[in-house]
Amino acid sequence: MLYLLVLFCGALVMFIPFAWSLSTSLKPLSQSLAYPPVWIPRVFDWSNYVKIWQIVPLARWFLNSGIAATGVTLCNLVFDSMAGYALARLQFRGKQFLFIGVLAMLMVPFQAVMLPVYILLRYLGLLDNYFGLIIPLAVQAVGVFLMRQAFLNLPADLESAARIDGAGSFRTFWQLSVPLVAPSLLTLGLISFMLSWNNFLLPLLVANREHLWTVPLGIVMFQQEYFVNWPYLMAAAVMTTIPVAVIFLIFQKWFVRGIATTGMN
Amino acid sequence: MGIAMSLPAMIVLFLFTLGPAIYAFFLSFFSWSLLNKMQYVGLSNFGFIFTSPLFWTAVFNTASFALVVVPTQTLVALGIAVLLNQNLPARGFLRLAFFFPAVSSSAVISIIFMWIYNKFGLLNGALGVLGIPGPNWLANPFFALKAIMMMNIWTTSGYFMVVFLAGLQAIPQEIHDAAWVDGAGSWYRFTRITVPLLKPTTFFVAIMGVIGTMQMFDQAFIISGGTGGPLNSTTTLVLLIYQYIFSYGQVGYGAAVTVILFVFTMAVTLGVNKWLGKPIEY
Numbered sequence: 251m252l253y254l255l256v257l258f259c260g261a262l263v264m265f266i267p268f269a270w271s272l273s274t275s276l277k278p279l280s281q282s283l284a285y286p287p288v289w290i291p292r293v294f295d296w297s298n299y300v301k302i303w304q305i306v307p308l309a310r311w312f313l314n315s316g317i318a319a320t321g322v323t324l325c326n327l328v329f330d331s332m333a334g335y336a337l338a339r340l341q342f343r344g345k346q347f348l349f350i351g352v353l354a355m356l357m358v359p360f361q362a363v364m365l366p367v368y369i370l371l372r373y374l375g376l377l378d379n380y381f382g383l384i385i386p387l388a389v390q391a392v393g394v395f396l397m398r399q400a401f402l403n404l405p406a407d408l409e410s411a412a413r414i415d416g417a418g419s420f421r422t423f424w425q426l427s428v429p430l431v432a433p434s435l436l437t438l439g440l441i442s443f444m445l446s447w448n449n450f451l452l453p454l455l456v457a458n459r460e461h462l463w464t465v466p467l468g469i470v471m472f473q474q475e476y477f478v479n480w481p482y483l484m485a486a487a488v489m490t491t492i493p494v495a496v497i498f499l500i501f502q503k504w505f506v507r508g509i510a511t512t513g514m515n
Numbered sequence: 516m517g518i519a520m521s522l523p524a525m526i527v528l529f530l531f532t533l534g535p536a537i538y539a540f541f542l543s544f545f546s547w548s549l550l551n552k553m554q555y556v557g558l559s560n561f562g563f564i565f566t567s568p569l570f571w572t573a574v575f576n577t578a579s580f581a582l583v584v585v586p587t588q589t590l591v592a593l594g595i596a597v598l599l600n601q602n603l604p605a606r607g608f609l610r611l612a613f614f615f616p617a618v619s620s621s622a623v624i625s626i627i628f629m630w631i632y633n634k635f636g637l638l639n640g641a642l643g644v645l646g647i648p649g650p651n652w653l654a655n656p657f658f659a660l661k662a663i664m665m666m667n668i669w670t671t672s673g674y675f676m677v678v679f680l681a682g683l684q685a686i687p688q689e690i691h692d693a694a695w696v697d698g699a700g701s702w703y704r705f706t707r708i709t710v711p712l713l714k715p716t717t718f719f720v721a722i723m724g725v726i727g728t729m730q731m732f733d734q735a736f737i738i739s740g741g742t743g744g745p746l747n748s749t750t751t752l753v754l755l756i757y758q759y760i761f762s763y764g765q766v767g768y769g770a771a772v773t774v775i776l777f778v779f780t781m782a783v784t785l786g787v788n789k790w791l792g793k794p795i796e797y
Contacts, residue, residue, distance in 0.1 A: 253598045254605075260595060261612035264673065268615075270637050271627045287640040333524035342517030348525060355532040357784045361730035361753045362777055365760055365769045366535035366542065369549070389527040419516045448620040450733045466622030473626055474740050480630050487623045498618050502611060505618065509677045 268491065275299070275484035282481045298485040308486065310461055311468035315447055318383040318464060322446035323439050325388035330438060331431070333389070334397025335423050339409065349398075355391040361451060368455045382456035383464070387446055393438050396508070400434035401427060437508040440501055447494070465490050536777055542770035549766055560771040570772065572747050573755040576660055577729055580751065583664050584671075585724035591672040592720065596679035597709060610680070617674035625737040628666045629653060653738055656748035663734050663749060671727065675720045682716030683709070725783055729776065732757070752776050 274282050275298055277291045302308055337349050367386060376382035404427060412422045453467040463471060469486050498505065543560055547553045564570050595613055599606060631637045632652035639649030652662040694704050732753040735743065743750030752772060759769030
């Protein structure tokens with residue numbers, strides 16, 4: 251009973267910031283600044299949710315986030331599973347070397363190599379376009395690792411049978427093995443989508459022009475460069491959080507699974 | 516075939532992970548502003564960095580951030596995971612509640628917390644009820660980094676809780692049952708069974724925590740508006756790298772800090788990995 255009380259208090263602490271942003275988003279500016287703070291708005295003012303779309307190109311930012319996250323997800327699904335399959339099932343020279351390389355790259359965080367990556371993107375002409383938001387995240391070492399594990403767990407006999415029946419290794423991979431690892435693909439897809447959708451640093455480096463900003467970057471720029479209107483900001487925060495919350499609620503099992511198997515985001 | 520199938524992934528990984536690390540090492544020997552001609556300067560970038568007070572401020576901020584956040588979030592995550600690993604009503608709901616901040620956007624969370632930490636914000640309102648006058652959290656050099664620490668612990672604890680839950684579920688129930696039959700109380704079982712058997716998970720959580728906190732950027736950038744203020748109290752190493760490129764136009768200095776951060780991260784990772792690599796017997 252005591253445990254439950256502790257846990258519910260903890261859950262409340264987790265919930266308060268989101269609830270507070272919802273509460274603020276429903277107040278007119280003057281009331282939002284009331285001190286001491288008021289939880290329940292006197293009148294529910296939904297106009298912030300309408301006006302924010304007119305003040306900043308929020309729709310465009312959502313579109314950009316969607317394009318980038320979709321691109322990143324598709325690339326990871328294709329490339330990570332191909333590499334994972336090769337490392338798990340095929341024999342070729344240098345395989346061990348490549349696998350150690352992937353393990354080493356698991357440990358390189360993006361932030362640490364921000365400077366050389368920025369210069370590289372500049373050289374490759376990837377600044378200020380969608381490719382710059384997608385390609386640097388198109389392959390994740392974690393994803394390759396996750397897919398390798400998934401393919402290793404498939405019974406090898408199955409594939410030998412397909413081979414004997416005359417299917418080439420790519421056909422075996424595509425028609426037989428990929429459908430069997432669908433759960434891992436779902437986990438990988440979620441990890442990749444979230445990685446891109448929530449990313450702040452990459453758009454900050456790549457997207458100089460407002461029409462390429464993603465939602466997180468746009469909201470931060472809006473906060474820093476324009477003016478401080480908390481109800482607007484909180485309305486934007488709520489609208490950004492809702493799609494994440496919906497995806498999370500539907501697929502929560504797979505998020506947990508992703509962490510349990512790879513231990514990483 | 517194997518080579519062909521892994522090639523696209525390997526090229527991208529190399530271009531954006533290992534390649535940049537090598538490139539940073541190369542750049543750290545040059546003076547360059549991105550616009551002028553590169554000039555070889557030997558080790559003088561490192562000489563500058565090691566005598567720069569701003570660098571040491573960033574090291575101090577990053578280290579204190581890691582030293583506070585990593586143990587706290589590990590303990591909180593372990594505590595919640597152990598409590599949640601029992602037969603409780605609403606377990607699924609509670610797990611969701613703790614985990615959700617970890618999948619939310621760091622930018623959105625930073626903005627929400629800026630509002631909460633406002634001089635006339637929610638936190639000071641709550642402290643006011645208790646009769647404590649709250650500081651202007653983010654404008655005060657003494658409190659700004661601590662405010663980010665609290666926010667970070669709030670965000671990541673739930674994530675590591677899930678890692679711990681997976682570790683806890685790998686401990687065979689019979690061990691607990693046997694100890695319980697022998698009359699061991701719950702605290703005794705926690706300290707003598709759970710904690711030792713969870714050691715690999717704990718190391719893993721600690722190492723991920725150290726790597727994560729050493730790369731802290733988004734929160735410091737957003738909350739300080741990119742300046743690392745007030746009075747450089749929120750300048751982290753990665754924020755300093757960003758400033759060297761975009762504010763000072765000193766690619767060489769930024770590259771030198773990148774190399775230092777990289778070597779340090781690798782050393783910590785490999786060191787703990789070696790430690791972690793030992794198998795555990797039940």
